[in-house]
Amino acid sequence: MMANMNSAINSALNIVMRDDEKAIILGEDVGKDGGVFRVTEGLLAKYGEQRVIDTPLSEAGIVGTSIGMALSGLHPVAEIQFAGFMYLAFDQLVSHAARYRSRTRSTWKVPMVVRTPVSGGVRTLEHHAESPEAYYAHSGGLIILEPSNPYDAKGLLIKAMHMEDPVLFLEPTRLYRLFRQEIPEGSYEVPIGKANIIREGTDLTIVTYGTMVPIVNNVVSKKGINAEIIDLRTINPLDEKTILQSVEKTGRVMIVHEAELSFGVGAEIAARISEKALFKLNAPIMRVASPSLPYPFPSYEQFYLPNERKVSEAIDKIMSS
Amino acid sequence: MYLTKKLQLKIIEDIMIKKVYEDSVNYFQVMDENGVIDKSQMSNYIDDSKITEMYKWMSLTRAADSKVISLQRQGRAVTYGPSVGEEATQVGSAMAMAPKDILVPNFRQHGSYFVRGLPLYNFFLYWKGYEEGMDGTKAINATPYTVPVATQLLHAVGLAFGQKYLKTDANVLTYVGDGGTSEGNFYEALNFAGELKLPIVFIIENNQWAISTPVSKQTAASTLAQKAIAAGFKGVQVDGNDPLAVFKATHDALENADEGPMLIESITYRLSFHTTSDDPTKYRTEAEVDEWLKKDPLKRVRTYLEKKGLWNESRQEVMDAENAKRINEAVEKSEQFKPNPKTIFENIYSFMPDTLKDEEDAAINSGFWQQGSY
Ligand SMILES: Cc1ncc(C[n+]2csc(CCOP(=O)(O)OP(=O)(O)O)c2C)c(N)n1
Numbered sequence: 201m202m203a204n205m206n207s208a209i210n211s212a213l214n215i216v217m218r219d220d221e222k223a224i225i226l227g228e229d230v231g232k233d234g235g236v237f238r239v240t241e242g243l244l245a246k247y248g249e250q251r252v253i254d255t256p257l258s259e260a261g262i263v264g265t266s267i268g269m270a271l272s273g274l275h276p277v278a279e280i281q282f283a284g285f286m287y288l289a290f291d292q293l294v295s296h297a298a299r300y301r302s303r304t305r306s307t308w309k310v311p312m313v314v315r316t317p318v319s320g321g322v323r324t325l326e327h328h329a330e331s332p333e334a335y336y337a338h339s340g341g342l343i344i345l346e347p348s349n350p351y352d353a354k355g356l357l358i359k360a361m362h363m364e365d366p367v368l369f370l371e372p373t374r375l376y377r378l379f380r381q382e383i384p385e386g387s388y389e390v391p392i393g394k395a396n397i398i399r400e401g402t403d404l405t406i407v408t409y410g411t412m413v414p415i416v417n418n419v420v421s422k423k424g425i426n427a428e429i430i431d432l433r434t435i436n437p438l439d440e441k442t443i444l445q446s447v448e449k450t451g452r453v454m455i456v457h458e459a460e461l462s463f464g465v466g467a468e469i470a471a472r473i474s475e476k477a478l479f480k481l482n483a484p485i486m487r488v489a490s491p492s493l494p495y496p497f498p499s500y501e502q503f504y505l506p507n508e509r510k511v512s513e514a515i516d517k518i519m520s521s
Numbered sequence: 522m523y524l525t526k527k528l529q530l531k532i533i534e535d536i537m538i539k540k541v542y543e544d545s546v547n548y549f550q551v552m553d554e555n556g557v558i559d560k561s562q563m564s565n566y567i568d569d570s571k572i573t574e575m576y577k578w579m580s581l582t583r584a585a586d587s588k589v590i591s592l593q594r595q596g597r598a599v600t601y602g603p604s605v606g607e608e609a610t611q612v613g614s615a616m617a618m619a620p621k622d623i624l625v626p627n628f629r630q631h632g633s634y635f636v637r638g639l640p641l642y643n644f645f646l647y648w649k650g651y652e653e654g655m656d657g658t659k660a661i662n663a664t665p666y667t668v669p670v671a672t673q674l675l676h677a678v679g680l681a682f683g684q685k686y687l688k689t690d691a692n693v694l695t696y697v698g699d700g701g702t703s704e705g706n707f708y709e710a711l712n713f714a715g716e717l718k719l720p721i722v723f724i725i726e727n728n729q730w731a732i733s734t735p736v737s738k739q740t741a742a743s744t745l746a747q748k749a750i751a752a753g754f755k756g757v758q759v760d761g762n763d764p765l766a767v768f769k770a771t772h773d774a775l776e777n778a779d780e781g782p783m784l785i786e787s788i789t790y791r792l793s794f795h796t797t798s799d800d801p802t803k804y805r806t807e808a809e810v811d812e813w814l815k816k817d818p819l820k821r822v823r824t825y826l827e828k829k830g831l832w833n834e835s836r837q838e839v840m841d842a843e844n845a846k847r848i849n850e851a852v853e854k855s856e857q858f859k860p861n862p863k864t865i866f867e868n869i870y871s872f873m874p875d876t877l878k879d880e881e882d883a884a885i886n887s888g889f890w891q892q893g894s895y
């Protein structure tokens with residue numbers, strides 16, 4: 201089937217709901233409205249109000265209740281309307297979802313997926329363009345996924361629902377309808393913890409994910425350089441092996457993400473490369489990210505987000521050092 | 522013998538020694554849908570000139586609303602949640618405030634901002650996507666729009682604490698939607714305010730919907746006003762499309778705020794979409810909207826004023842033209858605003874950290890944003 205990311209996720213949810221009676225969808229406006237991005241469109245009509253629940257407006261309620269549902273043997277897939285509102289459920293995610301297994305030595309498990317739209321570039325209101333992955337990746341016990349294309353989105357979500365761990369599934373709003381792709385109609389899994397080399401190359405490694413993948417890909421195509429592009433897909437646990445293998449081959453590495461620069465995912469990756477492959481490098485590691493300040497209101501967005509030009513300038517710089 | 526739950530409860534009731542708590546929630550209205558006033562309910566602080574003023578503020582609010590919507594449709598403004606239908610709740614309550622009182626809105630109280638004196642220019646600047654629009658809020662004793670639902674309520678509580686502690690004699694007026702009453706923040710705010718006996722009035726702008734979710738899906742409680750009872754203070758319901766009822770409830774509550782908080786559930790209706798990105802035909806009927814159109818706050822106030830000989834078509838035309846002129850001037854000025862990218866770096870801390878300065882310099886020197894594409 202031809203699918204954009206939006207319909208790919210819808211298809212994954214449909215399969216999961218069809219195959220697993222214990223799967224429950226819950227969130228604000230996920231039923232009748234089909235979600236504010238229409239990702240859950242049609243599922244209420246198909247699976248009924250017992251399984252597709254329009255909840256009260258309460259993020260802590262949605263995530264906390266999902267944890268309880270998961271403890272009871274159900275398999276909730278919750279939606280938080282925007283990642284900027286998931287901070288209201290931060291305690292439930294970090295203090296409970298992440299820790300339940302270790303606190304009980306794996307006797308209690310929290311098989312749950314929390315889906316939420318992330319990132320900007322689409323002229324939204326305040327708090328609708330957050331890239332919060334580092335906050336959650338910092339909490340061991342949570343799996344953090346962020347697809348960049350329809351195929352991965354569907355396969356990763358199905359895989360997440362087949363796991364017994366709490367998973368945060370981050371959906372870049374800018375990519376929901378950006379492009380379509382041929383994907384399998386039926387069920388398939390994309391592995392978790394495994395990055396995807398979307399372009400092979402020998403001169404430079406670019407590690408990226410989410411909204412920055414198409415940008416990096418465009419720049420590399422336009423410049424005609426021989427760069428290897430790694431799309432993480434899973435942020436935590438990190439596929440360190442794929443990154444190190446590539447860096448050892450190219451000797452140059454750049455990390456590109458939309459989230460703020462300081463203390464971000466790029467910092468973690470850079471630290472691991474310096475610990476384990478420093479002497480294979482021909483140039484200092486470089487990061488391209490948004491400035492270390494809150495996501496601005498739309499009319500300043502263009503001054504904030506990494507764009508093709510910024511990535512291109514960074515590539516020129518690293519290739520000449 | 523097996524006893525049903527009902528029977529068990531009945532037995533408990535029969536042997537019950539005393540009721541430990543009982544309370545009730547009242548509803549009131551001053552001006553009905555046809556613009557007829559119940560004089561016995563009128564606030565002493567309201568006369569016909571005040572009612573005319575209310576009508577003008579409500580009309581300005583509606584005109585500003587439709588302007589932002591049309592700008593948004595042309596890509597010249599960001600996603601916007603209009604007040605259409607809720608003007609009486611906003612204007613009636615804000616007009617009950619004293620100048621020193623503090624306004625803590627959510628994202629929809631445009632009318633309250635106007636009454637308090639937020640320049641139209643600031644309003645349009647904000648909805649064109651510039652933080653600068655909110656730099657006019659402090660001067661009018663208001664906090665900026667708050668988007669994360671219900672989170673502003675605790676700030677309002679803290680502000681009320683500050684007023685009490687500093688003996689400013691000012692009170693706080695804050696708003697939340699019906700959906701917002703489901704958030705933990707809402708209960709925490711009520712509880713704090715009640716326990717600390719703070720000078721604060723909470724208004725629930727109950728417009729019946731939270732995007733596609735009706736009030737009946739937020740709570741099993743039959744009123745939202747009753748939520749105050751558990752926090753130890755009074756809740757009241759008013760006809761939120763009746764600016765006189767909203768004014769009176771708010772004025773009374775503010776006047777008695779030194780004795781503690783008050784919760785007002787203002788029953789109104791969101792006549793338009795949730796925001797410009799919403800399609801209400803997916804979840805509600807035209808018939809429902811039509812019913813509420815009959816209760817339109819502007820219509821009833823105009824009917825009243827016309828009956829009294831205080832309003833007519835030519836006055837309406839003059840006012841509409843004046844509003845349009847003011848709005849267009851503000852929009853034009855806001856469209857001339859030139860964003861300075863340095864401002865996003867230079868308002869983060871009270872000082873400039875070296876690392877942030879490096880980021881700012883690198884950004885400006887590279888000029889990556891000159892092209893402005895992403
Ligand atoms: C914490 C939080 N969750 C979700 C949202 C997204 N959202 C914006 S408005 C809204 C509905 C609010 O309903 P209500 O409180 O009734 O206010 P209304 O929009 O009707 O004025 C939602 C879910 C948000 N802004 N903040």
Ligand SMILES: [Mg+2]
Pocket residue numbers: 698699700726727728729730731732
């Ligand atoms: Mg509402």
